Amino acid sequence: MTRPSPEFSSHVSPGVHVTGSAARRWPRGRPDEVARLHAFSDGVFAFAATLLVVNLRIPDSYDDLLTALGRVPALALAFAAVVSLWAIHRGFFSRYPLADTWSVALNAVLLFVVLIYVYPLKLLVEVTSARVLGVQVGTLGVMAATDVERVYMIFGAAVIATCVVLAALHLRAWQLRETLGLDALGRVELVAGGATYVGxxxxxxxxxxxxxxxxxxxxxxxxxxxxxxxxxxELARTTYLRRRAPGVRQP
Incomplete structure (x- = not known):
């Protein structure tokens, strides 16, 4: 098993949840820096969730109330997507507490992409609700076919950008695998995670x-x-890890 480098300490700053072997990978003198990165990232994700409802207004009539309720399924799906991204981000940085310049830069790019991702996400789920589920929201159900195609394409580009940055973060963790003290099982898990986002x-x-x-x-x-x-x-990744590395901790 690869041992963590000497500059690492098991000290973890309050308020940051790190479990298992990850608690032994924190650089001495840097837990607070990683904690600030967590806090800033959480704030950006909270702001992204706020953007989903920022243009909603309190209904002042029964018809307005029905219109607002018609947006609930789409809003729930969009909110679930943002929360899923937050959980992925949180899980990655809890497992690989990176705070070097490249990791911080990649994290900043990811957060920016998430803020942009919210706009096509919200429109996409509302269009899908209107056209597939029959939930009419304003004029979305009668949006031109070419416009719908463009919405899908823009959303696809946002998903690609998000996954590329997540894969790049996994690559950065791989470059620092010795410093992080990853053993053979941890390295297999890291590669499998990055490959999932590439897929x-x-x-x-x-x-x-x-x-x-x-x-x-x-x-x-x-x-x-x-x-x-x-x-x-994700199922293929989990199955691969169980077969290749029994007992490896799942995220």
Whole structure:
């Protein structure tokens, strides 16, 4: 098993949750820096969630109330997506407490992408609710077909950007694998995680291409591709880890 480098300490600053072997990988003198990174990132994700409802107003009539309630399914899906991204981000930095310049820069890019990601995400789920589930929200249900295709393409680009940055963060952790003190099991887990995001990015590109061709956009085929492939890739990752490295801690 690879031992952590001498400059690492088991000290963890209050308020930051680190468990298992990750608690032994914190650089001496840097826990507070990583804690600030956590706090700042949490704030950005909270702001992203706020952007989902920032243009909603309190209904002042029954019809307005029905319109507002019609947005609830789309809002719930969009909120769940943001929370999922937050959980992925939180899990990565809890497991690999990186605070070097490159990691901070990649984290900043990821947070910026998340803020941009919210806009096509919100429009996409509302369009899908209107066209697939029959939930009418304003004029979304009658949006031109070409506009719907563009929404899918923009969202696909946002997913690709998010996955590319997440894969880059995994690559950075791999470059620092000796410093982090990752053993053979930890390295397998790290590679599998990065490969999963590369796979999702590729499938998002395929979904965007399908949207550009106008195939299945009337019933949300590009979205269903992502909703189906992402869990399958995660299942494949988990299965691979169990077979390759029994007993490895799952995120």
């Amino acid at each position: 999702i990015a590729i499938m998002a590109g395929v979904a965007s291409g399908i949207a550009a061709l106008g195939i299945g956009t009337a019933w949300g085929l590009p979205v269903w591709i992502l909703l189906t492939v992402s869990p399958l890739l």
